[in-house]
Amino acid sequence: xxxxxxxxxxxxxxxxxxxxxxxxxxxxxxxxxxxxxxxxxxxxxxxxxxxxxxxxxxxxxxxxxxxxxxxxxxxxxxxxxxxxxxxxxxxxxxxxxxxxxxxxxxxxxxxxxxxxxxxxxxxxxxxxxxxxxxxxxxxxxxxxxxxxxxxxxxxxxxxxxxxxxxxxxxxxxxxxxxxxxxxxxxxxxxxxxxxxxxxxxxxxxxxxxxxxxxxxxxxxxxxxxxxxxxxxxxxxxxxxxxxxxxxxxxxxxxxxxxxxxxxxxxxxxxxxxxxxxxxxxxxxxxxxxxxxxxxxxxxxxxxxxxxxxxxxxxxxxxxxxxxxxxxxxxxxxxxxxxxxxxxxxxxxxx
Amino acid sequence: xxxxxxxxxxxxxxxxxxxxxxxxxxxxxxxxxxxxxxxxxxxxxxxxxxxxxxxxxxxxxxxxxxxxxxxxxxxxxxxxxxxxxxxxxxxxxxxxxxxxxxxxxxxxxxxxxxxxxxxxxxxxxxxxxxxxxxxxxxxxxxxxxxxxxxxxxxxxxxxxxxxxxxxxxxxxxxxxxxxxxxxxxxxxxxxxxxxxxxxxxxxxxxxxxxxxxxxxxxxxxxxxxxxxxxxxxxxxxxxxxxxxxxxxxxxxxxxxxxxxxxxxxxxxxxxxxxxxxxxxxxxxxxxxxxxxxxxxxxxxxxxxxxxxxxxxxxxxxxxxxxxxxxxxxxxxxxxxxxxxxxxxxxxxxx
DNA sequence: CGGGTATAGGAAACCGGTGTCATTATCAAG
DNA sequence: CTTGATAATGACACCGGTTTCCTATACCCG
Numbered sequence: 070x071x072x073x074x075x076x077x078x079x080x081x082x083x084x085x086x087x088x089x090x091x092x093x094x095x096x097x098x099x100x101x102x103x104x105x106x107x108x109x110x111x112x113x114x115x116x117x118x119x120x121x122x123x124x125x126x127x128x129x130x131x132x133x134x135x136x137x138x139x140x141x142x143x144x145x146x147x148x149x150x151x152x153x154x155x156x157x158x159x160x161x162x163x164x165x166x167x168x169x170x171x172x173x174x175x176x177x178x179x180x181x182x183x184x185x186x187x188x189x190x191x192x193x194x195x196x197x198x199x200x201x202x203x204x205x206x207x208x209x210x211x212x213x214x215x216x217x218x219x220x221x222x223x224x225x226x227x228x229x230x231x232x233x234x235x236x237x238x239x240x241x242x243x244x245x246x247x248x249x250x251x252x253x254x255x256x257x258x259x260x261x262x263x264x265x266x267x268x269x270x271x272x273x274x275x276x277x278x279x280x281x282x283x284x285x286x287x288x289x290x291x292x293x294x295x296x297x298x299x300x301x302x303x304x305x306x307x308x309x310x311x312x313x314x315x316x317x318x319x320x321x322x323x324x325x326x327x328x329x330x331x332x333x334x335x336x337x338x339x340x341x342x343x344x345x346x347x348x349x350x351x352x353x354x355x356x357x358x359x360x361x362x363x364x365x366x367x368x369x370x371x372x373x374x375x376x377x378x379x380x381x382x383x384x385x386x387x388x389x390x391x392x393x394x395x396x397x398x399x400x401x402x403x404x405x406x407x408x409x410x411x412x413x414x415x416x417x418x419x
Numbered sequence: 420x421x422x423x424x425x426x427x428x429x430x431x432x433x434x435x436x437x438x439x440x441x442x443x444x445x446x447x448x449x450x451x452x453x454x455x456x457x458x459x460x461x462x463x464x465x466x467x468x469x470x471x472x473x474x475x476x477x478x479x480x481x482x483x484x485x486x487x488x489x490x491x492x493x494x495x496x497x498x499x500x501x502x503x504x505x506x507x508x509x510x511x512x513x514x515x516x517x518x519x520x521x522x523x524x525x526x527x528x529x530x531x532x533x534x535x536x537x538x539x540x541x542x543x544x545x546x547x548x549x550x551x552x553x554x555x556x557x558x559x560x561x562x563x564x565x566x567x568x569x570x571x572x573x574x575x576x577x578x579x580x581x582x583x584x585x586x587x588x589x590x591x592x593x594x595x596x597x598x599x600x601x602x603x604x605x606x607x608x609x610x611x612x613x614x615x616x617x618x619x620x621x622x623x624x625x626x627x628x629x630x631x632x633x634x635x636x637x638x639x640x641x642x643x644x645x646x647x648x649x650x651x652x653x654x655x656x657x658x659x660x661x662x663x664x665x666x667x668x669x670x671x672x673x674x675x676x677x678x679x680x681x682x683x684x685x686x687x688x689x690x691x692x693x694x695x696x697x698x699x700x701x702x703x704x705x706x707x708x709x710x711x712x713x714x715x716x717x718x719x720x721x722x723x724x725x726x727x728x729x730x731x732x733x734x735x736x737x738x739x740x741x742x743x744x745x746x747x748x749x750x751x752x753x754x755x756x757x758x759x760x761x762x763x764x765x766x767x768x769x
Numbered sequence: 770c771g772g773g774t775a776t777a778g779g780a781a782a783c784c785g786g787t788g789t790c791a792t793t794a795t796c797a798a799g
Numbered sequence: 800c801t802t803g804a805t806a807a808t809g810a811c812a813c814c815g816g817t818t819t820c821c822t823a824t825a826c827c828c829g
Binding site: 434435436446447449450453454478479480481482483484485486487 | 784785786787788
C-alpha cells in the first residue's frame, strides 16, 4: 500500500508552480495575476488567466493567509436565547460576505460561565480572525471589547445602544420604537398599561423600558411600580410575569412585553385565565419573530431590520480591508417599526 | 516612520522560533511538545511547556494547516426553512467540536439556484475544509455527495433516510415515529385522518408519508386520495392545505401534519373556521419546535433528537482524524418519540 | 545612435509551522 | 572495552503562497 500523496483525489491539488510551469512564466507572475497587479503585460495576463480557468486552479487560502499574515474568517459571537434573531443575523452577515473570500465562523458562548473571556480570546487569537461581530447581550460587555482591541481583532457590536462609537457599532433605536408602540396603545384609549421588562443588565431591556416610560410620561400617565413586571426574555418568564399583572385590580387593559417570546407568554397566560385578546387585553411584543403570526390572534409587535443590520455590520468589518482608503459608509443606526396585527384593540369601557 | 512589524499589538505574535530560543531548544522540539510526541525527555517537555504557558504562545493555525495539508474547519451546509432545527444542529455540532481545534463555518445555500453545486464546490475546495455536515434536504442530493467525494472532502449527511452508508450518515427513524403518532390517533378512536404531506422529492416527506400509510394499513383503514394534501413545510402551506381537508364531507377528525410549521397552519386555519381543537379536530405535528408550546392548545408532536444527532455527526467527522485506528462508534440511527400535548382528543361521536 | 527610464519577470527569502533524516548521548550486551 | 541498539534532539527541506530585490528587455528621448 504505497502512500499516494499527490494524486489522492481525482482533483489533484494544483499549486501556483504548476500554473507557472504550464504558462511558461514565474510563480511571481502568476501571483501578480491573481492579485490583479496593474503592472502586467496584457498578453501575459490573458495567457495565465486562461490556464487558471482551464485547470480550475484555486490558490490555497492557508498559504495565502500565512504569507499575508491574516486570514479571511469573520467570527460571530453570541449568547442569545432568540434563535430567530441569531439566524437572521447570520443570514445578513453572509449576504454581505457573499462573493468575497470571507467565511463566517460561529461561536455561541455561555455568558454565565466565568471562562467566557478566555474562551473568546482563544477563539480570536488561535484563529487569527480578521474580525468579529458581537451580538447582544454580549455586545454590551465593554471588557470584551477592550480585550478584542488588545488582541488586535476588529469588531462590530450590534445592539440597541447609544452610538458612542459608530465605527464599531450597528444599533437600532429601540427606545423610540417602543415609545411609538406605547403611543399607539394610548391612542387606542389605554391608560393602565403593564410592562414586562427584560432582564436587568441588558441594555436593550433598559432602552425598551425607557421608551415605555417616555411614552407614558408624554401622555401624563403615571406608572405605578406594580404595573412593571420583570421578565427574562423567555416564554416562561413572560407567562409567569403576566400572572402578577393579571392579579392587579383593576387589571391592566394592555401589556407591552419587551420581546415576542414574552408576549407569547402573556397571550398564553391570558388564555389560561379566560381573558379575551384583544377584547379584554391588548398585547404588543418586540422582534417580529415568526411566532407572532402563528398564535391567535397574531401579535402586534415591533420589527427591527435584523438582516439589514447584520449586512451593515459585516460590511463595516470587511470594508476596512477592501478599500484601504475608502471610507466605509454603512449606516450605524437603524429604525424599527411597529407592525400592527390583531392583538390590539380599544379597551372595554369600565 | 519605521515599520514596526514585530511589536504591532500589545500581544506581539510569538512564533515557534521565539519559544525555541527562549527554551534553548530547536523549533522541532517545540513542535514535538505541541504535538505531544511521546519520544521526548520529560524535563525538556516540562521546560518547554512552562515557557509556552508563561508567554501565552499559541501556534499559528494557518501555518499548521499549510504544513499539515489540511485545516481544522468543519462546514455546515444547509438549505432549510426550519430555523430552530438549523440552530439546534449548530449547537449539537459545536458541542462536539468544543475543546478541539476545529471551528464551524456555516454555509446556507439556495437549493433553487442552479449554481448550488459550483457554490459548494468553491466553498469546500477554496477553504480546503476538513469535512462538512449536510442538513436535509440538501443531504438527499446524491450528486452533491459524489462531488464531495471527488473533492476529497469528508462528509456526514443528516436525514430521515435509509442507512445505506452508516459511516456517512446520521438518521432518524421518521417512518416508525410517524406510524406511532398515527397509531396514537387511531387508538383514540380516529378513523378519518388527514395527512398534510411534505414537498415532493424530500426523503423526509416520503418517509413520514409512508409511516402514516403504514399505521393506517395496519389498522385496516383505507386512505382515500382526498385525505392527503400537499404542503411545503411552511406555515402558509399548512394553512391552505388544511382548508381543502376542511371542505371534505365528512370532515377528518384528525390531521397529521408532516412538520410543526404546517401543524401550526392547521391550527390557525381551524381557528379561522371556528373548529375547536382538540374537541372537533386533533392535530399532530413533527419536529417539536418551540412554536408547539406557544400556541393554544399546545401541539402534540414528534420529537427527534436534533442536538444529539448534530453531535454525533460532528464526532463521526472528526473521529476519523483524532484516533486514526480508533473506530468511530457514534450511533447512526436515532429514535424519535411522540410528545403528547393538548391537541389530541377522542373524536366526537357522529 | 547612445543613455536613461519604465516595466516585465526571475531568484531567493520569508510567513510559521511539520516531516525526514542524521547526529549525538545513553545503555545493555558481548 | 568495544559494539550495537535505542532514545533524544537538531539540521534542513518543505507546505504554497507573497514580497523584496535585482536583472533584462523595450521604449523613449535628445
